[in-house]
Amino acid sequence: MTRSRWRRRLTSGAGAYSGQVQKARAWIRRHPWQADGALAVVLLVLSSKQVTVGPVSAELAARMVNVLLAATVLARRRYPVAAFAAAAAIGAAQLAFGLQTGAPPPVAALQPTMTDLAIPVLLYTLAAYRPRRISIPGLVLCLLGSAVAITRWAPAGTAPPGGVVAAAAGLAGVALTAWVLGDSVAYRYRRAKYAAVEERAARLEAERDAQARIAAAAERARELQERRARAVDESAARLRRIERDLHDGAQVRLTALAMALGEIKENLEQTVIGDNDDDGERMRKLVGTAHANAKETLTELRDLARGIHPPVLDRGLEAALSSLAETSAVPVRLTASAIAWPSPAIEAIAYFCAAELLANVAKHSSASQAAITVSDGPGKVLVTVTDDGTGGAHLAPGGGLAGLLERVQTVDGQLDVNSPPGGPTIITIELPRQA
Amino acid sequence: MAAGLRLVIAEDAAIMRDGLTQTLTRRGHDVVAAVADGESLRQAVAACRPDVAIIDVRMPPTHTDEGLRAAQSIRRDHPEVGVLVFSQYIETQAAADLLAGAPEGVGYLLKDRVADVSDFIDAITRVAAGGTVLDPEVVRHLLRASRRGDTLASLTPREREVLSLVAQGRSNIAIASAFTISPRVVEKHVASIFAKLGLPESTNDNRRVLATIRYLKS
Numbered sequence: 054m055t056r057s058r059w060r061r062r063l064t065s066g067a068g069a070y071s072g073q074v075q076k077a078r079a080w081i082r083r084h085p086w087q088a089d090g091a092l093a094v095v096l097l098v099l100s101s102k103q104v105t106v107g108p109v110s111a112e113l114a115a116r117m118v119n120v121l122l123a124a125t126v127l128a129r130r131r132y133p134v135a136a137f138a139a140a141a142a143i144g145a146a147q148l149a150f151g152l153q154t155g156a157p158p159p160v161a162a163l164q165p166t167m168t169d170l171a172i173p174v175l176l177y178t179l180a181a182y183r184p185r186r187i188s189i190p191g192l193v194l195c196l197l198g199s200a201v202a203i204t205r206w207a208p209a210g211t212a213p214p215g216g217v218v219a220a221a222a223g224l225a226g227v228a229l230t231a232w233v234l235g236d237s238v239a240y241r242y243r244r245a246k247y248a249a250v251e252e253r254a255a256r257l258e259a260e261r262d263a264q265a266r267i268a269a270a271a272e273r274a275r276e277l278q279e280r281r282a283r284a285v286d287e288s289a290a291r292l293r294r295i296e297r298d299l300h301d302g303a304q305v306r307l308t309a310l311a312m313a314l315g316e317i318k319e320n321l322e323q324t325v326i327g328d329n330d331d332d333g334e335r336m337r338k339l340v341g342t343a344h345a346n347a348k349e350t351l352t353e354l355r356d357l358a359r360g361i362h363p364p365v366l367d368r369g370l371e372a373a374l375s376s377l378a379e380t381s382a383v384p385v386r387l388t389a390s391a392i393a394w395p396s397p398a399i400e401a402i403a404y405f406c407a408a409e410l411l412a413n414v415a416k417h418s419s420a421s422q423a424a425i426t427v428s429d430g431p432g433k434v435l436v437t438v439t440d441d442g443t444g445g446a447h448l449a450p451g452g453g454l455a456g457l458l459e460r461v462q463t464v465d466g467q468l469d470v471n472s473p474p475g476g477p478t479i480i481t482i483e484l485p486r487q488a
Numbered sequence: 489m490a491a492g493l494r495l496v497i498a499e500d501a502a503i504m505r506d507g508l509t510q511t512l513t514r515r516g517h518d519v520v521a522a523v524a525d526g527e528s529l530r531q532a533v534a535a536c537r538p539d540v541a542i543i544d545v546r547m548p549p550t551h552t553d554e555g556l557r558a559a560q561s562i563r564r565d566h567p568e569v570g571v572l573v574f575s576q577y578i579e580t581q582a583a584a585d586l587l588a589g590a591p592e593g594v595g596y597l598l599k600d601r602v603a604d605v606s607d608f609i610d611a612i613t614r615v616a617a618g619g620t621v622l623d624p625e626v627v628r629h630l631l632r633a634s635r636r637g638d639t640l641a642s643l644t645p646r647e648r649e650v651l652s653l654v655a656q657g658r659s660n661i662a663i664a665s666a667f668t669i670s671p672r673v674v675e676k677h678v679a680s681i682f683a684k685l686g687l688p689e690s691t692n693d694n695r696r697v698l699a700t701i702r703y704l705k706s
Contacts (some may be wrong), residue, residue, distance in 0.1 A: 297551060300546065300551075300576055301500075301501060304576060304599075305501040305503055305504050306503060308504060308599055308600065308602060308603070309503045309504055309507040311600065311602070311603035312507050312508070312511060312602045312603050312605065313507065314603070315602075315603045315604055315605045316511055316514075316605050319605055319606055344603065347603065348600060348603050351600045351603070352600065355576065355577065355600075358576075359577060363577075364546070364552070364576070364577055365577065365579060367550075367551070367552045368552055368553060372581070375581055376579050376580070376581060378633070379579075379580045379581060379629060379630075379633050379705075380578075380580070380629045380632070380633055381633055382632055382633070384633065384634070384635035384637070385633075422635075
């Protein structure tokens, strides 16, 4: 039978109980002492009428035996084996000394009574609370006791055989029923416990899985962050290298070329050219144009290289911003109070943002003054660009500020625009100290 | 042409170093040493005592501002040696730092200026003669970024042009010939400019460069 079918059976079985029975069971489960006490009292009451024979001392002894037997019921939950053993011992004593076929018992006090019903109760408890290797010997003991009791009551031939068989079947049936009931409770309990353990294991496994997934995700995030930081740093380093290559290569050659052209041009200018020397004049013009073009290209190349990586950044963000402030069309006050300067890649981002913002100030704000402030917080650097212009700057899709925001976001930075109409404009850029 | 000058060149790019050496030699100057880094430059200057050291800003090992630092140490150790620093990029602060204190025999030019050979040699000659040379581009930056915009706006266009040449380290005579006006007219312009800027008038060309820079940067 599969496990799921078992479960269904168990749940439907539980559901078959009426509400009141369930309530009573619940009460009993909550008050075991009271329940067992009541049972013991019931047993004593049932047997009280049976102990009326003989002298007072015998009656007292008989009542003592009954009380002892009933008392085992009280101990059944906590000490199932000991309680059963005690009851079984009393039962055995009764068999040995409390029964005599066709005659009064040798020890009147050990006459069996209704209190002996405690024995099946204790067998039930044994089966319910203890494993089968303990409860089955208990059952066997009870069956043996039943058999002995029958032979003691009615030795072969003294009573009609049908009555003996019925009595034997009755006693054995009670013992067997008690054991089966107890055993089924134990079985159900074991199943429930097993299911709980299984469920707990499954939950733990799921939890472990979830934790492993979280750890993997965190690890992945960290890895991506590191990779991005490397990419940002590498890209900054590459731009710096390109600028240096331009400086050491193309710019140098072009400067040398422009110098050579300049010299040729000056030499040609000093050469006396005849009135009709068109070739000489043309040559002069040609060289002049080439010289002018070379100089023009040098300027363009310089602007390009500076756009790729401003060399002044090699001397740090503060020097670079100060150079930026000096060349700004709108006067700029630079306050740099950062204690720890960020990595070169971050410095480059901060520089380009400040450059763009200052260009915006000059182009759009009609400001008469601007300020750049650099400060640092834990693990981050803040660049604030303010101006006293007309305000109204905002983050429009595709606009200059949106481009800056994108640039800043490549390193998880933030850009905040505070620019009410009429000004002033305060733009704050927050960057991590490391990419 | 004036007597040939004794020059030291410090430039890490061989093609520029050789080109400069050849051009300057052809123009009758004596390039006594051509080196590629700051340390060699200091040694060459100490050994040769040239009239002018022509120095590239970016040189090994860091390729940042070795040239500037070498120039400053030369000015400290050998005040009689003129220094002409040329840079791929304009940095007004670097220029201001270089000129600060004693601007005599100091020049700061954009590297492109070598393309106009005569002007470049003129600049070397002025530095050799103890003059001050400031790149027009630096002056343009200073004028544009100056917080004294209101006062500068009160200058006439001609006065602004004159101020620009004054800041570049030109003498009145040079300014006069640049505008083909008489030196007396230039003197009047300069007097008017300095009065408007509230600066004490100086007859010393170098001093008035410094005063102008300080004014523009303040």
